[in-house]
Amino acid sequence: MNYDAIAIGAGxxxxxxxxxLAKLGYRVLLLEQSHYPVHKLCGEFLSIEVTEAFENLGVLERVRKVGAHPIHRAYLTTSSGASFRSALPSAALGLSRYQLDLMLFQRAQELHxxxxxxxxxxxVVGNLQDGFTVNTSKGDxxxxxxxxxxxxxxxxxxxxxxxxxxxKSPWIAYKGHFTGVDIGDAIELHSFPNGxxxxxxxxxGEINVCWIAHERVMKEPTHKDLGIPESLAKNPVLADRFHNMQRVSTxxxxxxxxxFALKGNFHGDICMxxxxxxxxxxxxxxxxxxxxRSAEIAVPFVSQFLEHQLSAITFKQQYAIAWRKEFQTRLQLGRFMHNCFVQPPLANIGVSLCQMVPALGNWIIGATRGKPNHLVSYDFASNALS
Ligand SMILES: Cc1cc2nc3c(=O)[nH]c(=O)nc-3n(C[C@H](O)[C@H](O)[C@H](O)COP(=O)(O)OP(=O)(O)OC[C@H]3O[C@@H](n4cnc5c(N)ncnc54)[C@H](O)[C@@H]3O)c2cc1C
Known part of the structure; x- marks a missing residue:
């Protein structure tokens, strides 16, 4: 076998x-279809718990240097005018995938x-018993x-x-970088019918704009002044933002x-x-x-398997149990909130409730993410982002 581990996809x-795995001394191959650096579809909002992962991976200093934008507040609105403003439990970061994925890729290169x-x-063919052959555009x-x-x-x-x-899934998403509005240190989330x-x-300094909607939105006429599907313009705050923004992305x-379905932690013996x-x-x-975090969960099991401390079956079982324990509730809550936020009456009730009982909104923000390591994130937020 040429490699101990092969990772498909360099996100x-x-x-x-x-x-x-490289830090543990294994021979690792990382395969990516894009030519880096590259823009990727994403909201580009990093929840604060990533700072600990970045530190462990050795890229926190680069994130600091490139000037990741500090985000301290959330602002939610609906098409019927309800809104909720909240301070985030810890500072989050705005950083383009163009920079972030390149940083991680270069860090992997440094570690050979x-x-x-x-x-x-x-x-991909093979299994954990006999090993795998990965067929690529550059050979096997x-x-x-x-x-x-x-x-x-x-x-x-x-x-x-x-x-x-x-x-089939009906959800489509778009993203681009814009200028022309100042949203300061807030993450804004604007609900509109079906998205x-x-x-x-x-x-x-640019604004990353990323929207997700049911595919039926794409069949709508485009708003004549704003150049976006009409549903988006039904949210007055969003319409105002688009009115003032200019697109930078070509x-x-x-x-x-x-x-948003659970897809499975293994396909055959490929660890997902x-x-x-x-x-x-x-x-x-x-x-x-x-x-x-999922990579942090998987790596110790991969390592124990490579060291013959775990059988293939135990590796598969234990990773699946650990993954579900950490993510299943968060994924379910996320799906529930998504389904509410895309339906104007429910979005309105939800956002109005958060407005009346801010503790509820704050609880939802906390329950849909991992727990930050306060020492690392506080240090990063106060020293690097101030
Ligand atoms: C609309 C939208 C907005 C989002 N906004 C946010 C946000 O604001 N904050 C947040 O935390 N998360 C956000 N997410 C989720 C986030 O983008 C993903 O959860 C995250 O990127 C997952 O990382 P990953 O490594 O699993 O996959 P990715 O980052 O997608 O990486 C996968 C990589 O695999 C490569 N690849 C695919 N097929 C092949 C192949 N056959 N051969 C070689 N390479 C291949 C791809 O090119 C890609 O580089 C958003 C998602 C969507 C859909």
Missing amino acids: LSGCSAAIQ VDCQDNTKVLG FTGRVVLGAFGKRSPLDRTLNREFIQK YCGLSQIET SLQGLSQIT IGDTAGMITPLCGDGMAMAL
Whole structure:
């Protein structure tokens, strides 16, 4: 076998797993279809618990240097005018995926991970007993363990014939960078009929605008002045934002068929991490933190398997149990909130309730994310972001 572990996809989960395994002394191959650096579809809002993961991975200083934007407040609105403002429990960060994924990829390179971008994985065969062969656009590679870190949706899901891919999902999303409005240190979430849109500032000073909606929104006429589907303009705050913004990105990035189903921690013997195992709804703004955390959960089991301390069956069972214990409730709550926020009457009731009982809104914000390590995050927030 050429490699101890092969990670497919160099997003947050794949890079994190590769870095951790390299630090433990394993020979690791990291395969990425894009040519880095690259813009990716994402709200680009980082929940504070990522600071501990960044420190452990050795990129916290780079995040500091590149000027990740501090986010201290949340502002939620609905199309019928309800709104909720809250201080976040700890400062969050606005950082583009263009910078973040490159930083992680370069960190993996420094640790002698064999990092190959511009390399698309076309198929995987094998098992934990005999090892795997990964077929790519640049040839075949062999390894003892394969980590599936290829994100929300990839043609590879279809090649592998994963169960979730058989079922259609109506959710589509778009993202782009804009200028022209000042939203300060807030993450804004604006609900509209059949969807919602998030705005937050990133390290360049630009505003990342990312919206997710039911596909029926795309069949609507485009608002004549704002150039967006009419549903988005039904939220007056969002309409005002679009009225004043200019797009910087040459084009919007889009993705369809986004699913929030649990996809499974293993496909055959391929160990799934990050969105490849299951994604939290974007409303929670915790997908990236979860992707990093899922790699932290998987790596000790991978290592014990490689050291022959765990059988293949125990590796699979224990990772699946640990993953569910950490994420299942959060994912369910995320789906519930998403379903409420895309329906104007429910969004209105929910946001109005939070307005009346701020403790409820604060509880939801806390319950949909991991617990930050206060020492690391406080130090980072107060020293680096002030
Ligand atoms: C609309 C929307 C907004 C979001 N906003 C936020 C937010 O604000 N904050 C937050 O924390 N989370 C957000 N998320 C979730 C977040 O983007 C994901 O949870 C996170 O990126 C998961 O990381 P990952 O490593 O699992 O996958 P990814 O970061 O998607 O990485 C997967 C990688 O695999 C590569 N790949 C795919 N197929 C192949 C192949 N065949 N061969 C080689 N490489 C391959 C891809 O190119 C990609 O680089 C949002 C999600 C959506 C849909």
